[in-house]
Amino acid sequence: MKKILPLGLLVLIxxxxxxxxxxxxxxxxxxxxGQGTVNVEGSVFEALPLPDYAAKHITAxxxxxxxxxxxxxxxxxxxxxxxxxxxVQHGNPTSGFLYRRVxxxxxxxxxxxxxxTLVGLGFSSKIPxxxxxxxxxxxxxxxxxxxxxxxxxxxxxxxxGGPVGMGALARSPGLLKGVVALNxxxxxxxxxxxxxxxxxxxKTPVVGELVTGVFGSIFDTLPSVQGDxxxxxxxxxxxxxxxxxxxxxxxxxxxxxxxxxDGPDHPSTPAMRAVEEYANSLDVPAEIIWGMQDPILxxxxxxxxxxxxxxxxxxxxxxxxxQEEVPAEIAGALLRIVAQLQSIQTVTPQVEPALTSGLEAAxxxxxxxxx
Numbered sequence: 001m002k003k004i005l006p007l008g009l010l011v012l013i014x015x016x017x018x019x020x021x022x023x024x025x026x027x028x029x030x031x032x033x034g035q036g037t038v039n040v041e042g043s044v045f046e047a048l049p050l051p052d053y054a055a056k057h058i059t060a061x062x063x064x065x066x067x068x069x070x071x072x073x074x075x076x077x078x079x080x081x082x083x084x085x086x087x088v089q090h091g092n093p094t095s096g097f098l099y100r101r102v103x104x105x106x107x108x109x110x111x112x113x114x115x116x117t118l119v120g121l122g123f124s125s126k127i128p129x130x131x132x133x134x135x136x137x138x139x140x141x142x143x144x145x146x147x148x149x150x151x152x153x154x155x156x157x158x159x160x161g162g163p164v165g166m167g168a169l170a171r172s173p174g175l176l177k178g179v180v181a182l183n184x185x186x187x188x189x190x191x192x193x194x195x196x197x198x199x200x201x202x203k204t205p206v207v208g209e210l211v212t213g214v215f216g217s218i219f220d221t222l223p224s225v226q227g228d229x230x231x232x233x234x235x236x237x238x239x240x241x242x243x244x245x246x247x248x249x250x251x252x253x254x255x256x257x258x259x260x261x262d263g264p265d266h267p268s269t270p271a272m273r274a275v276e277e278y279a280n281s282l283d284v285p286a287e288i289i290w291g292m293q294d295p296i297l298x299x300x301x302x303x304x305x306x307x308x309x310x311x312x313x314x315x316x317x318x319x320x321x322x323q324e325e326v327p328a329e330i331a332g333a334l335l336r337i338v339a340q341l342q343s344i345q346t347v348t349p350q351v352e353p354a355l356t357s358g359l360e361a362a363x364x365x366x367x368x369x370x371x
Contacts, residue, residue: 222320
């Protein structure tokens, strides 16, 4: 009996070690394959037909396509409308579909909404966990925006869509004309601090995998971070979860949680400092729409107000994914900024001829005095 017990214990230890190795494996690259092509403002991209469970959430007017930003790395984009470009970026663990309810509130004969999905999520490429870095995500989204060849845009960012989107725009100076900031952050940490208790728990190897993939699912917890849990019904959770499950690579949600910087020495912090520096340099129209029932980022509103001190602030009773709860407020902010920009563009051409005429008249008067 004395010999059997140690042997049994050894078997358990080996079994757990093998289980831990399998659980924490890096994951494989999974590259989506489209069918046919789609013409987008003169550029041709790989079309991606959507499965029924996803297609039912949007209209036939949407274009669904893939942009290859690096060999094997493709960004899925939903694109709808025509007019002033609106670049809207989601965060963890959703996809570009997160903005579908905002789109319903917009005049699509006046604005074009561009909804990229972060690599690792939705129908974009799936990648090994170790490839999830802020630098990589910024580079991939910037490459997608560059291939779209947009002349200008108004940007919306939420959750990781804030730093990733702002970081991508920092690499293409002059493109950004206006900002709508949702629950997110553009600040690098200056002291050690976890964003939330959940982030503190999952950053521990094996423990994070057990919490988010064995004993539960990150997708099952999403309703709990909403002001109204019913705003994320089962079919919407399926919309966000199923592309990852079907690909065989569910690594992104946990990797993106671990990507959140918890102090000055975190690997994401240098890239966050670049985002913060760029955001501090901005002088563009901005609005802030905030979900005050967000248990993760509601507390970040004062920092965002410091970032855009002139921006109107709309406080709502929405939670973390406020696109699902207050789409009309977000759409309203977008339209106000677009109207402001178009007003400036309309006035400027009228001012320049008047200024030129005034200068010419002044020159004539000088000539007459001289004579």
